[in-house]
Amino acid sequence: MDHALEEDGLLRLCIDGDEKAWGVFVERFSALVRWAIKTKVSKSRLSVDEDEINDIFQQVFCDIWRKNRLRAIQNPRSVSSWLVIVSQNAALNFARSRGKTLTPQTEQLITEDLHTQANPRTETGSNQLHKTVEELISVLPLRERRIMTLELFYDFKHREIAGVMSMPINTVSTIIARIKHELKGKLAERGYSV
């Protein structure tokens, strides 16, 4: 409660243009903003270096101050979440504006790396395997694809997936287990095995 009140007071002072309060705000949330930018850059495989991360960091705070964006926050408790979202959007927009998306070469290297881990003994046949899996995933309902993305791409725990998808944890676990079991069966039918 005290922490929320304190943040409410801090936000109000920043909105009113208090320089000292702004300094406290930057100190308090700088690590979180930087972390949000770095995770976004890393997950999206963006070719952004350390200096550019600092540029994005500056841009985030500059934007918040100049447009007085803190006014739009309805609940002081959500300021951390809001900052993470704003920072990650800024990172993505920065990369897009500079044409810094994943290069086809880098993309190939990443998928090849995962490919090698998944298929240690195969060579040309692994392309067919990849296509087969893609086909099988594409026919899954959207909800189930989202669950698999949360589990495999974002490394969410089942409890977290249940929160995002608004469903019971057991349902999530059942769906994941069923999809993997079905995929295993279908791949075995098509002649893929260890």
Next chain:
Amino acid sequence: MSDKRIDLILKETIVAHSVHPPEQAAGCLSDEDMAAYVDCVLSGKEIGEDITLHITECESCFQTAASAISAITSFDKNEERPARDQAIRKAKTMPRLYPRHAHKVRKGYLKKNIYLFVATAFFIMSFISKGYFMQFLVAASIFGLKWTMDTGGSKALITIYDVWQHKRGKDRDTSRF
């Protein structure tokens, strides 16, 4: 086929699709609404069906929410070094680089006295458009009164009225004698 291998194969396919999130569309959640949603998820609160449906169906919002939740939950556990001192110092100088006070005062002044400006405009119009003299004058009076009521000038009016009443009462008393 082992479970680990199945996981890797699935991950490979999903990574290829999830790495490039699309841009936000018109119906997407604002940053503030998204923050409220993320807070609800992290605190285990119940979320409306409409929001959940949108998050599931909209690729951009789904990726934004998942990415934010992932960053927040991993933040406490990370051993990431903080932002460079120089970067923090520069961010702190924003109020000096972009002073907000004058702009705020200007905007506040305009908003506060909007009815005065409208009343003045109607008053001027009453002299220009002779055919509608009374109408513009009445409009000017209404907006002028509205301005005095809104800006705390009503206090001044009440004070003036009190003084006038008091003076009237005094005059009446003295005239008795």
